Amino acid sequence: MKKMKRFLAIALTLAMVLSLAACGGSKKEETTTSGSEQTQETTEASGTSISLWTYPIGGWGDENAVKELTDAFEAETGIKVTVEYLAYADGDDKVNAAITAGKAPDLIMEGPERLVANWGAKGYMVDLADLLDDTDKAEISPAALSACVTGEGAVYEYPLVMTAHCMAINKNAFEEAGALQYVDLDSHTWTTEDFFNAVAALYAYYGDTVAAVFCAGQGGDQGTRALVNNLYGGTFTNEDHTAYTWDDAANIKALEQLQNTDGITFDASLQGGDEIVKFYQGILKMGFCWNIAQQLDPNAAGTGAEKTITGDDIVFMSFPSETGESKLCGGIWGFGIFDNGDSARIDAAKQFIKFMCDSEHTADAVRTAKYFAVRDTAEGADLSGIWADEPIMAEYNKLMPYLGDYYQVTTGWAQARTSWWNMLQDIGEGADVAETVSTYMAEANAAAAG
Amino acid sequence: MAKQPKSAMSRALVRRETISGYLFLLPSLIFFVGFVIIPMVICIVNSLTDANMNTQGLGNFVGLKNFIDLWKDDTFLEALKNTFVIVIVSVPTVCAFSLWVSSAIYKLNGKLLSAFRCIFYLPVVTGSVAVTVVWKWMYDNYTGVFNYVLKSTGLIEKNINWLGDSKYALWCIILILFTTSVGQPIVLYVSALGNVDQSLVEAAQVDGATNFQVFWKVKWPQMMPTTLYILVITTINSFQCFALIQLLTSGGSGTNTVMYYIYYTAFKLTEKAGHFGYANAMGVILAIFIGLLSALQFKLAKEK
Numbered sequence: 173m174k175k176m177k178r179f180l181a182i183a184l185t186l187a188m189v190l191s192l193a194a195c196g197g198s199k200k201e202e203t204t205t206s207g208s209e210q211t212q213e214t215t216e217a218s219g220t221s222i223s224l225w226t227y228p229i230g231g232w233g234d235e236n237a238v239k240e241l242t243d244a245f246e247a248e249t250g251i252k253v254t255v256e257y258l259a260y261a262d263g264d265d266k267v268n269a270a271i272t273a274g275k276a277p278d279l280i281m282e283g284p285e286r287l288v289a290n291w292g293a294k295g296y297m298v299d300l301a302d303l304l305d306d307t308d309k310a311e312i313s314p315a316a317l318s319a320c321v322t323g324e325g326a327v328y329e330y331p332l333v334m335t336a337h338c339m340a341i342n343k344n345a346f347e348e349a350g351a352l353q354y355v356d357l358d359s360h361t362w363t364t365e366d367f368f369n370a371v372a373a374l375y376a377y378y379g380d381t382v383a384a385v386f387c388a389g390q391g392g393d394q395g396t397r398a399l400v401n402n403l404y405g406g407t408f409t410n411e412d413h414t415a416y417t418w419d420d421a422a423n424i425k426a427l428e429q430l431q432n433t434d435g436i437t438f439d440a441s442l443q444g445g446d447e448i449v450k451f452y453q454g455i456l457k458m459g460f461c462w463n464i465a466q467q468l469d470p471n472a473a474g475t476g477a478e479k480t481i482t483g484d485d486i487v488f489m490s491f492p493s494e495t496g497e498s499k500l501c502g503g504i505w506g507f508g509i510f511d512n513g514d515s516a517r518i519d520a521a522k523q524f525i526k527f528m529c530d531s532e533h534t535a536d537a538v539r540t541a542k543y544f545a546v547r548d549t550a551e552g553a554d555l556s557g558i559w560a561d562e563p564i565m566a567e568y569n570k571l572m573p574y575l576g577d578y579y580q581v582t583t584g585w586a587q588a589r590t591s592w593w594n595m596l597q598d599i600g601e602g603a604d605v606a607e608t609v610s611t612y613m614a615e616a617n618a619a620a621a622g
Numbered sequence: 623m624a625k626q627p628k629s630a631m632s633r634a635l636v637r638r639e640t641i642s643g644y645l646f647l648l649p650s651l652i653f654f655v656g657f658v659i660i661p662m663v664i665c666i667v668n669s670l671t672d673a674n675m676n677t678q679g680l681g682n683f684v685g686l687k688n689f690i691d692l693w694k695d696d697t698f699l700e701a702l703k704n705t706f707v708i709v710i711v712s713v714p715t716v717c718a719f720s721l722w723v724s725s726a727i728y729k730l731n732g733k734l735l736s737a738f739r740c741i742f743y744l745p746v747v748t749g750s751v752a753v754t755v756v757w758k759w760m761y762d763n764y765t766g767v768f769n770y771v772l773k774s775t776g777l778i779e780k781n782i783n784w785l786g787d788s789k790y791a792l793w794c795i796i797l798i799l800f801t802t803s804v805g806q807p808i809v810l811y812v813s814a815l816g817n818v819d820q821s822l823v824e825a826a827q828v829d830g831a832t833n834f835q836v837f838w839k840v841k842w843p844q845m846m847p848t849t850l851y852i853l854v855i856t857t858i859n860s861f862q863c864f865a866l867i868q869l870l871t872s873g874g875s876g877t878n879t880v881m882y883y884i885y886y887t888a889f890k891l892t893e894k895a896g897h898f899g900y901a902n903a904m905g906v907i908l909a910i911f912i913g914l915l916s917a918l919q920f921k922l923a924k925e926k
Contacts, residue, residue, distance in 0.1 A: 265889045272675045290893070294676050381764070388786065389872040440875045441763050441786030455764045586893050597874050601788060619893060 221252045222520045226281040227263050229333070229505045230465045230542035237540045244536070245527050251520045253279075260391065271296055276510035278521045284319040284329050285580035287508035292328030293583070298509040298518055300327040300525070308530060308547075316504045316546040319578040330525045331506035332534070333543035336571045337394045338500060340462040342454060343485035346370065349377035349457075356496075360489050360570055364403045367492035368433060374457050375435030383458040384439040384447055385430055387596035390589040392444010394501040395460035396596060400426045402491040402498040409579040416588055416616045419609045427605045438600020454482045462488055463503065464568045465542050477564055490574055499576025505541065544572065584619030591616040662909075669903040672896030681899060688896070688903035698904065701878040704792060705908075708879065709860040709915070711796055716803045716856045717849065723804070724811030725837075739809055746805035754869040757798050761785050761870075788876030795866050795877055803859060807852040814848040815841065850923040854916050861912050880908050 224242075231237040235257065242253040256277065258266060264286070270276045276296065280287065291297050304327060309317065312331060320329040338360075346352045351373040354366035362370075374382040385396055401408055406423030409416050430436050442450065444461035451459035452471035459466075467488050468477050478486045491498045506529065509521045528537040534550040535558050544565075545555040559565035582588065595612035599605055669688055673681030692698050727738045745753055760767045761784040769781040784794045818841045826840050842849075864881040871877045873886060887894065888901035 264892075268675055268889055268892050388874055437783075439763060439783065439786050440788075440791075440871075441761075441783055443872075450764060453765075584893060586891060590891075594874065597786075597788075600786075622895070 220250060220520075221254065222278040222517055222524065223254045223256065224279040224281065224524070225256045225258055225263075225267065225277040227258050227260060229281060231540040232281060232505075233257055234540075241528065241533070241537055241540060244533060245524060248527065249520075249523055251523060253524065267291075271510075276512060278510060278512060278517050279524060280508050280510065281332075281505060282508075283503060283505050283580065284578065285585055287329040287506075288320055288322060289581040289583065289585055291510070292322065292326065292508065296510055297328040298511045298521075300330050300509065300522070301325070303327070303330055303522060303525060303530075311547040311549055313546050315502070315575060315578065319502075319504050319581060320506065329504075329506045329508045330529050331504050331546040332529045333506070333538055333541040334502060334504045334546050334575070335463050335465075335543040335568075336500040336502055336575045337398060337461075337463045338488050338571055339395065339399070339491055340451065340459045340466070340486050340488050341370075342451070342457045342480060343487045345374065345378075345382075345454070345457040345484065349374045351377075355487070355489065357487060359496075360487070360567075361496045361498070362489065362492045363496045364492045364494050367403070368429070371433055371435045371458075378435075378457070380435075381437045381439075382435040382456065383460070384437050384442055384450065384456055385596060385600070386442035386444060386447040386461070387438055387440050387593040387600065388446065389443040390593055392447065392461035393589055393592055394503075395444060395447075395462070397592065398491045398498070398501045399460050400430070402493040403429065405494060409577075409582045411577070413579055413582040415620055416582065416584075416613050418592075419606075419613045424606050424609055427599055427609065431599055431602075431605060438596055440597045440600060452480050454480050454484055460491075464488075464544075464565065467568060468542060468564055488568060488571070490571055498574050500571060500574045501580075502575045502578050503543070504546065504578060505543070506546070544569070582620060583622065584616055587619030588616035665902045665905050668899050669906045671899045673898040673902070674894075674896050675892050675898065681896065684896070684899065688900050689907070691900070692903055692907065697878065698880070698883060700876075701873075701880045701883040702907075704877060705861060705863070705879045705881075707792060708796055708799065708863055709857060712799055712803065712860045713853060713856045716800060716807060717852055719800075720804050720807035720811050720852070721849075723808050724815055727808075728812045728815040735812070739812065742808045743805040745802045750802070750865045751869065753802060754798065754866055757794075758785070758870060761794055785870055786875055791871055791875035791877045795863070795870065798866055798870075799860065799863060803856055807856065810848050810852060811845070814845040818844050846923055850919060853919045853923075857915055857919065858912055861908060861915075880904055884908070 226232050226238070235255070238255055242255060246252055267276070267280065267286075271291070280291075287297060304312075304317075313334065316331045316334050320331050321327050341355065343352070343357075346355065351370040354370040354373070355362050371382060385399070386392065387396065397408055400406065400423050401418075403426035404422035406420050406426060407417045409418075431438070439447075447456065447459055447461050448466060448471055450456045452473065465472075467486065470477075470479065470486060471481075473481070475481060480486060490496075490500060493499075507521075507525045509518055509525070511518070527533055530550045532551060532553045534545065534547075535553060535555055538545040538555065538558060545558065548554070548556045559569070591612040595608055598608045598612075667680065670683060670685060671681040672684050672687075673679075723738075723742065727735055730738065759765075763769070763781055763783040763786060766784070768784065769778070772778045773781065782790060784790050822840050822844075823836055826836050831839065862881050863879050864885065867873055867877055867879055867882040868885070873879070873882045884901045884904045887897050887904065891897050894900065
């Protein structure tokens, strides 16, 4: 018994020593790690390894597709690219945490609202002006380029692709309800009057919610903003992008009309992604959170282009307006470089941008994104016909002329988005529209004023 | 003469055991200090500054400004109110329900008792995301089982937007919190009831005590330490309700809580000046409330 106790004591002591050693070892390991980090930094300093964090921008969220591009880049330049795939749900949190910890990636792929108006404005990004010569400036769409440049002329994003966000309808449901007469299937446009007539016809036929002004969060809010702004010609910000203006009479009229229309629900349990699911399932007959990527692969479910899960046809539509000619919210995506203070890595990152956005490889990068190129040619390579063999893309191109002002770069954007969906929730619960709009817009403008 | 060596040996033994004790404690202590004490100190220090993600270091010292601003912040006050509603509703119901279930099942035979314990403990060991997703399906405005059943039975005419209507959303969250919180108290109460001194129970019965009197005068005092523990952990869990809010409502529909608002301010509202300091100030206030309520519970239980 005594021996047993002694053995147990020795075993426990050993365990304790080992656990202490493990703690101490972690320090040693840390040293080793920092050693390896040092080695890594040395190799990175020579420009052979850089990191890219990308949001799910079409196929740029698909590991296999991106690997083909990064492999091609490595083969040509010898620079290895480590890719991390972010989700919109928590991507910003990860990037912000990385910035705070001084561990931001070399490259990031997203839109000007993050790269220019947020991280760029705070001084975390590298000015890419030297990547843009006069030819580039002439080739890139002025609307896309201007969104990537600050008022002071700094370029914090090199744009690659763009699209116009739109809405979608369930063609079969419209046919059954006799609402197809209100839709111009050729031009993909309709008027405000047609829209409300279609909702009335659908509601009369189905007797339930046919469209949801989703407001559970900010996800997909470009849809609800575009809907409200276009119905009677309202605006979201001023032209200078210095203040929010969504309390104009046109927006208030639109919100009141939506609030009082049977068949339309202000749904505080849905965000954009949830609404896409309900539309894809055939529950909702219209979807306000749509774009070409959804049209090609609804709900990213891989069940066939332009089809709901039940096989109904999906038709993309411009948002309704009084004239039928809307101002659609744009999506512009490209690359930015975080200023990590290492010129070799910054140079390597610039090489990556040049490779993807302005070379003979740009066509592949654009095809991967499944959006439209922001330029017609890149270093002599013609990009205007890259979607010629894709009829859906060619048809969707009809909406591109309606691309409106890229106001997402307005200061206080994070607060404005939160104020917007909170406002919609209150309106959905029956609050006075004018008063509610005024309260929440003031909140956004306070953030814009800093 | 014979006593002295023995006493010296005892002292040496005590010293050795003490050193061993502290050495065994050391690994845990390192983690406790590193991951609890130091972050707590950093939180308190940050709450007195305008620290944010855009400035390196601690930021500027602003005194109690963050705390003063909090009492003028309507969103924080609403979140605080919601948090207290959750605590006030959830803590007594969890305790009462688990006591009731435990009283009903603790005398059952081994296998049946284990089955009940498993059933009630299952939501505790299941990942909170999985549990929340299932509840989200059930609450769904369009295809959820609750609306289906209520509509089929004619109790409602139109679907209820459970998570999208501020009349219902907070109560839906409390219901989920309830189901995930009762497991541990039931297991603890079953164990506590099993450990009640039977001789005292029998003596009371011989003296003519009713079942209620036996429970209230004999069993309940013996279960007081367990009750206190359950009250404290349920209170802390309720105060820290976060995952459910984040996954189901993002703080909308009148469900914002202090924990969610801390996260939102610290990591989402990065444009707000001094957002880290402000979020830390909320954390300090939350910790003070939890500490005060736990102290009150300890005091009441001690008096009892």
